[in-house]
Amino acid sequence: MIAHLLLHLLVLLLFAPLLPGVIARTKARFAGRQGPPLLQPYYDLLRLWRKGFVLSRTTTWVFSAGPVVGLVVPLLAALLLPFGALSAPLSFEGDLILFVYLFALARFFTAAAALDTGSSFEGMGAAREVTFSCLAEPTLMFALLVLAKLSGGLSLQTLFGAHLPAAWGSGAGPALGLILVCLFVVLLVENSRIPFDDPNTHLELTMIHEVMVLDHSGPAFGMILYGAALKLMVLGSLLVRLALPWNSGFWLFDLLIYLGGLLLLAVLIGVVESVMARLRLVRVPQVLIGTSLVSVFALVLVLR
Amino acid sequence: MSAVTLKNCGLVPLAALEILDFCAFAAALRQEVDAQGRIAALFAAPAGEQFDLFALIARDWQGQLALLRSRVGARYPSLTPELPQVHLFEREIAEQYGLVPEGHPWFKPLRFHPSWTGRDAWGRDPRRHPLVGEMDYYRVAGEEVHEVAVGPVHAGIIEPGHFRFQCHGEQVLHLEISLGYQHRAIEAQLPSAHPLARVQRLEAAAGDTSIGHATAYALVCEALGATLAPPRAQTIRALALELERLANHVGDIGGLATDVGFLPTASFCGRIRGDYLNLGAEICGSRFGRGLVRPGGVAFDVEAPRAEKMLERLDSMARDTQGALEIFFDSPSVLARLEGTGRVRVEDAEALGLVGVAARACGLAVDARLHHPQGAYVDTFDHVVIEESGDVFARARVRRREITDSLAWVRRALRDLPGGELRRRVAPPAAESLAVALVEGWRGELVHLALTDARGHLSRYKIVDPSFRNWSGLALALRGEQISDFPLCNKSFNLSYCGFDL
Numbered sequence: 001m002i003a004h005l006l007l008h009l010l011v012l013l014l015f016a017p018l019l020p021g022v023i024a025r026t027k028a029r030f031a032g033r034q035g036p037p038l039l040q041p042y043y044d045l046l047r048l049w050r051k052g053f054v055l056s057r058t059t060t061w062v063f064s065a066g067p068v069v070g071l072v073v074p075l076l077a078a079l080l081l082p083f084g085a086l087s088a089p090l091s092f093e094g095d096l097i098l099f100v101y102l103f104a105l106a107r108f109f110t111a112a113a114a115l116d117t118g119s120s121f122e123g124m125g126a127a128r129e130v131t132f133s134c135l136a137e138p139t140l141m142f143a144l145l146v147l148a149k150l151s152g153g154l155s156l157q158t159l160f161g162a163h164l165p166a167a168w169g170s171g172a173g174p175a176l177g178l179i180l181v182c183l184f185v186v187l188l189v190e191n192s193r194i195p196f197d198d199p200n201t202h203l204e205l206t207m208i209h210e211v212m213v214l215d216h217s218g219p220a221f222g223m224i225l226y227g228a229a230l231k232l233m234v235l236g237s238l239l240v241r242l243a244l245p246w247n248s249g250f251w252l253f254d255l256l257i258y259l260g261g262l263l264l265l266a267v268l269i270g271v272v273e274s275v276m277a278r279l280r281l282v283r284v285p286q287v288l289i290g291t292s293l294v295s296v297f298a299l300v301l302v303l304r
Numbered sequence: 305m306s307a308v309t310l311k312n313c314g315l316v317p318l319a320a321l322e323i324l325d326f327c328a329f330a331a332a333l334r335q336e337v338d339a340q341g342r343i344a345a346l347f348a349a350p351a352g353e354q355f356d357l358f359a360l361i362a363r364d365w366q367g368q369l370a371l372l373r374s375r376v377g378a379r380y381p382s383l384t385p386e387l388p389q390v391h392l393f394e395r396e397i398a399e400q401y402g403l404v405p406e407g408h409p410w411f412k413p414l415r416f417h418p419s420w421t422g423r424d425a426w427g428r429d430p431r432r433h434p435l436v437g438e439m440d441y442y443r444v445a446g447e448e449v450h451e452v453a454v455g456p457v458h459a460g461i462i463e464p465g466h467f468r469f470q471c472h473g474e475q476v477l478h479l480e481i482s483l484g485y486q487h488r489a490i491e492a493q494l495p496s497a498h499p500l501a502r503v504q505r506l507e508a509a510a511g512d513t514s515i516g517h518a519t520a521y522a523l524v525c526e527a528l529g530a531t532l533a534p535p536r537a538q539t540i541r542a543l544a545l546e547l548e549r550l551a552n553h554v555g556d557i558g559g560l561a562t563d564v565g566f567l568p569t570a571s572f573c574g575r576i577r578g579d580y581l582n583l584g585a586e587i588c589g590s591r592f593g594r595g596l597v598r599p600g601g602v603a604f605d606v607e608a609p610r611a612e613k614m615l616e617r618l619d620s621m622a623r624d625t626q627g628a629l630e631i632f633f634d635s636p637s638v639l640a641r642l643e644g645t646g647r648v649r650v651e652d653a654e655a656l657g658l659v660g661v662a663a664r665a666c667g668l669a670v671d672a673r674l675h676h677p678q679g680a681y682v683d684t685f686d687h688v689v690i691e692e693s694g695d696v697f698a699r700a701r702v703r704r705r706e707i708t709d710s711l712a713w714v715r716r717a718l719r720d721l722p723g724g725e726l727r728r729r730v731a732p733p734a735a736e737s738l739a740v741a742l743v744e745g746w747r748g749e750l751v752h753l754a755l756t757d758a759r760g761h762l763s764r765y766k767i768v769d770p771s772f773r774n775w776s777g778l779a780l781a782l783r784g785e786q787i788s789d790f791p792l793c794n795k796s797f798n799l800s801y802c803g804f805d806l
Binding site for chain 2: 032033121194198200201204280283
């Protein structure tokens with residue numbers, strides 16, 4: 001049990017920073033550039049970890065709590081989630097609700113830390129982040145409900161269980177296809193990727209997530225970057241398991257399929273970021289309401 | 305009519321300019337504007353205890369310029385309420401000489417420098433240097449209204465400027481732009497600077513428009529000395545000016561792509577802009593054209609083998625440019641972002657006297673190359689690019705079409721460069737005269753005016769950079785827009801901070 005838990009976390013902690021590296025490399029290749037080394041995010045984390053903190057005098061403990069919660073939450077959430085065919089270390093009926101609201105908790109603390117600085121930029125970013133997440137939440141919930149209906153259970157372990165290949169083949173295939181698209185949109189929104197947010201921009205006025213963390217520095221900023229990579233991997237796991245639902249029965253092979261799937265996903269995100277411009281901010285809620293409706297439709301399909 | 309008319313690069317003896325009573329001056333100015341004239345410059349110069357006011361009017365469709373002159377004391381009735389396009393000029397005059405335009409609706413300092421005469425229009429302590437940005441800002445009050453202050457220190461590597469947004473949620477109700485952080489007192493220093501050092505100062509007036517400003521200065525000197533630059537020099541100047549336009553337009557479209565997060569064009573244009581700058585360096589060794597344009601001609605030649613080589617490089621660059629622009633303008637996600645964003649109405653553009661790309665994107669045919677051609681543009685430029693929607697898309701598209709036109713122009717000029725000498729000696733400047741030069745820089749119309757004293761020395765030099773006119777256009781474009789669209793609108797104007805601050 002303990003060994004399982006440690007292995008689960010180790011895979012997450014070691015592999016996660018590679019994903020932003022792959023995305024950056026893909027984007028660089030599309031732009032005709034060489035791009036940074038694949039391991040750049042690891043070097044960045046190391047560099048930030050060695051730096052000192054700069055804390056504004058107007059901030060309180062809430063400001064420091066943001067990065068910590070942001071790092072811990074994906075770790076906790078990962079424990080509830082099977083990595084590909086590898087089972088989750090912790091699992092109980094209804095843990096999907098906990099999974100969704102753990103991320104809401106992280107968001108609350110990030111937004112609170114942003115508001116704590118008193119900067120008008122960060123306040124604006126917090127308002128945007130909270131609004132868009134509110135709108136992304138129904139999509140995620142309905143998608144999980146579709147999976148719950150198909151599996152007959154309420155834990156993530158059962159939701160992403162061995163019945164998935166059969167479900168794809170059955171009449172539920174179209175519904176699964178729809179929620180795959182919806183979950184991809186949620187992934188892009190939650191991880192502040194183009195077309196919803198631009199993680200590389202330096203323009204404070206257009207930022208959503210990045211502007212909330214402007215005042216963090218050194219190890220705290222490192223924690224935020226690390227937390228973001230973990231979050232990308234955890235949410236990406238949902239998609240990878242849904243798209244590649246095979247169980248080979250041999251754990252190492254399962255792990256390779258899972259990690260390979262994550263790398264493919266990172267490349268896909270890189271491609272999307274390379275061929276699309278950002279949406280106007282006012283369009284983002286419209287897209288999210290659209291995906292909510294699509295996931296409701298998927299639910300109708302499986303309830304029929 | 306008491307106005308003196310002249311052509312671009314013309315000279316008027318001051319004695320020929322009748323000193324009008326201010327009321328007559330104001331009436332004549334209004335009449336000119338009613339007859340579709342544009343006020344290209346309004347400036348003051350000391351005349352004993354009093355001050356001379358000069359107004360330069362561009363009668364675009366007649367290809368003429370007109371000059372009006374008046375004399376005022378410490379105060380005069382403001383022209384701004386009736387002629388909004390002079391609002392910044394009046395503030396500038398007030399800051400430079402302490403002349404108060406009575407009834408100016410928006411009377412604030414512009415660049416926050418001490419007055420040249422020791423008389424302060426706002427009653428501030430003349431011994432203390434004013435703090436840049438220290439003024440009352442327009443404020444909107446009410447529930448849910450909030451203020452966002454951006455700058456003067458920005459996140460990117462750009463020049464300093466302060467922006468204050470009055471917002472209701474994400475919507476901008478009002479934007480006020482406060483500049484002056486880059487003020488170097490170029491205008492004040494020019495008359496006393498060594499004649500050979502002047503051109504260097506002007507090349508640095510706005511670093512991305514060195515060819516434009518240097519050409520305007522050279523034209524003014526040549527007008528004062530009644531000398532004409534040789535045809536070969538004129539063509540090389542225009543060639544460099546068009547290369548400057550190409551480099552900046554390509555760079556701007558790359559900047560727009562960066563701001564909307566569209567990667568391919570952003571990186572391609574960044575590189576291609578460098579190619580155009582390098583092509584400029586092929587002529588004179590400086591990527592920004594420093595040292596090329598000099599009064600009387602140019603300092604570097606484009607020999608036949610060099611022209612050949614440049615043409616060859618242009619071919620591949622034109623292909624790359626075409627490709628980078630096509631994917632940008634063919635992407636629905638990009639167009640959705642550009643269209644309808646940051647719209648300026650044509651009436652507003654006209655009332656504010658916008659120039660250059662910003663004006664042409666609103667449907668105003670303002671282009672000094674067409675209306676007031678000089679040098680190599682005479683009879684070779686017959687096509688002004690205009691768009692009508694006035695939004696970010698229109699400004700991007702004006703640039704795209706001008707890139708095509710400039711490429712064709714540059715190729716034609718390189719193929720048949722006129723022969724002859726490169727530089728002529730400029731005769732000593734005429735005494736007691738006023739010379740004017742208009743040059744269409746890549747951003748818009750550059751206006752340079754020079755006044756000489758009884759010994760033929762420069763007594764006043766006036767520069768109007770297009771940024772000076774167009775910053776108000778940006779403020780207007782943001783009304784009612786989303787605050788998150790500001791960076792995009794800003795990039796679509798891409799105005800110079802130091803060109804405004806001088």
